[in-house]
Amino acid sequence: MAGVRRRVPRQADVARLAGVSQATVSAVINGRARESGIPEQTVRRVEDAVRQLGYVANAAARSLKGKGNRLIGVHSFESMFPIDQLDFYHEFLTGIEQQAVADGYDLVLFASTESADGRRHIYRDGTNRLALADGSVLIGVEHNASDLARLAGEGYPFVHIGRRTVPGADISWVSADYATATADIVARLAGLGHRRIGYITCADRVDVHLDKEAGYRTGCAAAGLPELMYVIDPGHVDDAWLDAVLATGLTALLLEGAEIATLVAALLDARGLTVPGDLSAVVLVNLPAVGAPRWSSLRIPRNEMGRVAVKLLIDLLADPAPAPARHVLLPCEQLDDITIGPPKG
Amino acid sequence: MAGVRRRVPRQADVARLAGVSQATVSAVINGRARESGIPEQTVRRVEDAVRQLGYVANAAARSLKGKGNRLIGVHSFESMFPIDQLDFYHEFLTGIEQQAVADGYDLVLFASTESADGRRHIYRDGTNRLALADGSVLIGVEHNASDLARLAGEGYPFVHIGRRTVPGADISWVSADYATATADIVARLAGLGHRRIGYITCADRVDVHLDKEAGYRTGCAAAGLPELMYVIDPGHVDDAWLDAVLATGLTALLLEGAEIATLVAALLDARGLTVPGDLSAVVLVNLPAVGAPRWSSLRIPRNEMGRVAVKLLIDLLADPAPAPARHVLLPCEQLDDITIGPPKG
DNA sequence: TCCGGTCGCTGATACGAATCAGGAGACGGT
DNA sequence: ACCGTCTCCTGATTCGTATCAGCGACCGGA
Structure with missing residues (x-):
C-alpha cells in the first residue's frame, strides 16, 4: 500500500473538483443529466473528476435513500463452502454467479450472520443484514420459518432456492420438479x-x-x-x-x-x-x-436453479409494486439407466 | 411477498411507543444503557416496544453512520466458480469465508466487472467497483500489473493471494513458501x-x-x-x-x-x-x-492462505495510518512419499 | 438558601446520496 | 423597460442511526 491513504471520495469531493454542486454530480452519475438539462460539457467535467478521484457511490448511503446498489445477497442457513458438501452449494453458486455476471450485479455472501452453533440467521442483534443488498437469494435445506415469514412481511425482495411453504407468507421460490x-x-x-x-x-x-x-x-x-x-x-x-x-x-x-x-x-x-x-x-x-x-x-438442475433464482429476483426488483410471489419449477432429468431393468422372473 | 406492505418501524417509532427519545432507544439497543445511566425499568420499556413493533435496525443507516460496511471484497481475474477449476478457488474461498465469519464480515464477490472476453477488471469505465467494500482480497494466477499498481497507488486496502511484485507498488500478499x-x-x-x-x-x-x-x-x-x-x-x-x-x-x-x-x-x-x-x-x-x-x-495450504489474507486485510483496515505492505509466507507440506525412492542402481 | 453533583434523559447534528423546488442569468418579444 | 421563457444549475431537505453536549430535576452538604 504505497502512498497516502486518502479519505474515500464523496460526491462533494467530485463536485468541488468539477466546479459544480453535489446535486449536479448526483444527476450525472445517475444518468439524469439529459433530463436535468445538464450540457454535455459539464457532464464530461464531472465524469473526468469521477475518474480522477476514483469515486464510487457509498452502498450504505445509496440504499438508505432507497436506491439499489446492484448488489444481490446470497444467504444460506449454514456455511457456504463446507468441505463435505462441496458439490451442493458450488453448483448453485455457479449458476448464481453466471446470471449475476450477465446482468451486471455483484454478489454479497452473508457470512457475518453466523452464530456460535454454526447456524446462520437472517435477523441478528435485531438487524437484518440482508438489507444491504437490493434483494437476496436464500439457499438451504434447513430453514427458519419465522425468519422467512418476517422477511416476507417486511416486503424485502427475495427468492428461495427450493420450494418453501411458510404459513402466512407467500414466498417466491425456484425448485426442481x-x-x-x-x-x-x-x-x-x-x-x-x-x-x-x-x-x-x-x-x-x-x-x-x-x-x-x-x-x-x-x-x-x-x-x-x-x-x-x-x-x-x-x-x-x-x-x-x-x-x-x-x-x-x-x-x-x-x-x-x-x-x-x-x-x-x-x-x-x-x-x-x-x-x-x-x-x-x-x-x-x-x-x-x-x-x-x-x-x-x-x-x-442446480446450476439452472441458481440462474433462474437470480433472474427472478431481478424481475422482482424491477417491479416497484409489491408483486405476488412467483414460483418456478425446473425439469429434473433422470440420470442414466444402469440400475433400471425389467422385473425378475 | 404477501399482505400490506406496512412501513418498517424505525427507532423513532419505538421511541414514541416507549415514551422516550430516539437517542435513548439507540442507547438501549446498542447496549450503552448502563453507561448512559438509563435505569432498568426504562430499558425494559424500550425492549418491550422493540418486540411489539418487531423493530430491526436498518443496516444501511448503521453502516452509513459508522465508517465501514463490514464488507470484504473478493476479486478474481476470472470467473470464481469455473467448472474446470472447482478445487482451485473453492479452497481459497473456504478459508476466506471462515475468517470472515470469525470476524463478522460479509463478502462481496465481484462479478459485475466481467467483460465480454470473460476476464475481470478492477477498473471499468475508469471507476473502481472494489471501493464498494472496505477492502479486498484479490486472487488469480493472471494479473494486470497496471491495475494493481493503480489500486495500490490510490491507497485502497487489499491483500493479494499469491506473491506479486509490481514495479513501483508495494503490495501486501499471502503466499505459500x-x-x-x-x-x-x-x-x-x-x-x-x-x-x-x-x-x-x-x-x-x-x-x-x-x-x-x-x-x-x-x-x-x-x-x-x-x-x-x-x-x-x-x-x-x-x-x-x-x-x-x-x-x-x-x-x-x-x-x-x-x-x-x-x-x-x-x-x-x-x-x-x-x-x-x-x-x-x-x-x-x-x-x-x-x-x-x-x-x-x-x-x-490454500485454506490457510485465504484465512490469513482476510486476517491481514482486517489488520490493514484497523490501522488508520498508511501501513507498509505486509507479506506472509505459509509453509507448504510435501504430500506423501509414494514416488520418492532411492536412486536406481 | 445556595452550590455542586449525580441521574436520566433529550435535542441537535453528522454520515453520503437522491430529489425537488426554485433561482440566477441569458435571450427574445413587445 | 418589462415580461416570459428557457437553460443550467444550487440549496435545502430527506432517509435512519449514532453520538455528544447539555439540561432539568433532585439530593446532600454547608
Whole structure:
C-alpha cells in the first residue's frame, strides 16, 4: 500500500473538483443529466473528476435513500463452502454467479450472520443484514420459518432456492420438479412390467420430500399400482427389515436420498442380491461422486436453479409494486439407466 | 411477498411507543444503557416496544453512520466458480469465508466487472467497483500489473493471494513458501543418494514459478549438486526430448505443474519406465483428483492462505495510518512419499 | 438558601446520496 | 423597460442511526 491513504471520495469531493454542486454530480452519475438539462460539457467535467478521484457511490448511503446498489445477497442457513458438501452449494453458486455476471450485479455472501452453533440467521442483534443488498437469494435445506415469514412481511425482495411453504407468507421460490420426475420414473418402471414399486423415505420430511412423495403417489395412481411407502429411521434398518420389505414382492425401489441408498445397497449386497438383476433401483437425488452406490438417479438442475433464482429476483426488483410471489419449477432429468431393468422372473 | 406492505418501524417509532427519545432507544439497543445511566425499568420499556413493533435496525443507516460496511471484497481475474477449476478457488474461498465469519464480515464477490472476453477488471469505465467494500482480497494466477499498481497507488486496502511484485507498488500478499518446500525436497532426495536431480518447468514463468526455481537452486547449492533445469514448451516435448534428458543421468525429477507431470508420465510410461523404481518424481503443485498422475506432490495450504489474507486485510483496515505492505509466507507440506525412492542402481 | 453533583434523559447534528423546488442569468418579444 | 421563457444549475431537505453536549430535576452538604 504505497502512498497516502486518502479519505474515500464523496460526491462533494467530485463536485468541488468539477466546479459544480453535489446535486449536479448526483444527476450525472445517475444518468439524469439529459433530463436535468445538464450540457454535455459539464457532464464530461464531472465524469473526468469521477475518474480522477476514483469515486464510487457509498452502498450504505445509496440504499438508505432507497436506491439499489446492484448488489444481490446470497444467504444460506449454514456455511457456504463446507468441505463435505462441496458439490451442493458450488453448483448453485455457479449458476448464481453466471446470471449475476450477465446482468451486471455483484454478489454479497452473508457470512457475518453466523452464530456460535454454526447456524446462520437472517435477523441478528435485531438487524437484518440482508438489507444491504437490493434483494437476496436464500439457499438451504434447513430453514427458519419465522425468519422467512418476517422477511416476507417486511416486503424485502427475495427468492428461495427450493420450494418453501411458510404459513402466512407467500414466498417466491425456484425448485426442481421432483414430483413430475418421480412420477415419470414410476411410469417408466411400470412400462417395463414392474407391478410392485416401493418408495423408501425418511421420517423427518420437508417440502422437497413431500414433492417426491406426491409424485410417487401420482405415478402409482396413473399406472394403477399400489403405494408401497416405507418410512424408515436410517439408524434402525437391518436384515429383518429388508426381509419384511422383500417379502411383499417388490421388484423396484425408489430411494429418497444418498444415505438411504447406501444403507440399502449394503443390505442387498450382504444378501447377495444384485441391482438391477434382482431389483431395479433409482435414487431421487444427485448422488455424490464417492460414498454412494452408483445407481440411476435424478440430475437436479442446480446450476439452472441458481440462474433462474437470480433472474427472478431481478424481475422482482424491477417491479416497484409489491408483486405476488412467483414460483418456478425446473425439469429434473433422470440420470442414466444402469440400475433400471425389467422385473425378475 | 404477501399482505400490506406496512412501513418498517424505525427507532423513532419505538421511541414514541416507549415514551422516550430516539437517542435513548439507540442507547438501549446498542447496549450503552448502563453507561448512559438509563435505569432498568426504562430499558425494559424500550425492549418491550422493540418486540411489539418487531423493530430491526436498518443496516444501511448503521453502516452509513459508522465508517465501514463490514464488507470484504473478493476479486478474481476470472470467473470464481469455473467448472474446470472447482478445487482451485473453492479452497481459497473456504478459508476466506471462515475468517470472515470469525470476524463478522460479509463478502462481496465481484462479478459485475466481467467483460465480454470473460476476464475481470478492477477498473471499468475508469471507476473502481472494489471501493464498494472496505477492502479486498484479490486472487488469480493472471494479473494486470497496471491495475494493481493503480489500486495500490490510490491507497485502497487489499491483500493479494499469491506473491506479486509490481514495479513501483508495494503490495501486501499471502503466499505459500514454495522456495523452502522445493529446497527441502531437493535436500530429501539428496539425502536418499540422488546426485542428479532435474527440474522441469515451463517457459512463461510468473512469480510463483520463480519461487520454486529459487528453492531448487538453493537446494542444489546446499547439497553440492548441479542445477539441471529444463525449460520446456508443453506442446513440443517428445521421445527425443526424453532421451536427451535421461542421457544426462538423472535419477529424480521435480515437475512444475500437473500438465507437465501428465506429459512426462505418459512419456515414461511409453518407455516402460516406472516411478519411483527407475526415477523418483515430485510435482510442485496440488494435484487434481483426476487427470494427473498420482505422484508425490506439494500440499499448497490454500485454506490457510485465504484465512490469513482476510486476517491481514482486517489488520490493514484497523490501522488508520498508511501501513507498509505486509507479506506472509505459509509453509507448504510435501504430500506423501509414494514416488520418492532411492536412486536406481 | 445556595452550590455542586449525580441521574436520566433529550435535542441537535453528522454520515453520503437522491430529489425537488426554485433561482440566477441569458435571450427574445413587445 | 418589462415580461416570459428557457437553460443550467444550487440549496435545502430527506432517509435512519449514532453520538455528544447539555439540561432539568433532585439530593446532600454547608
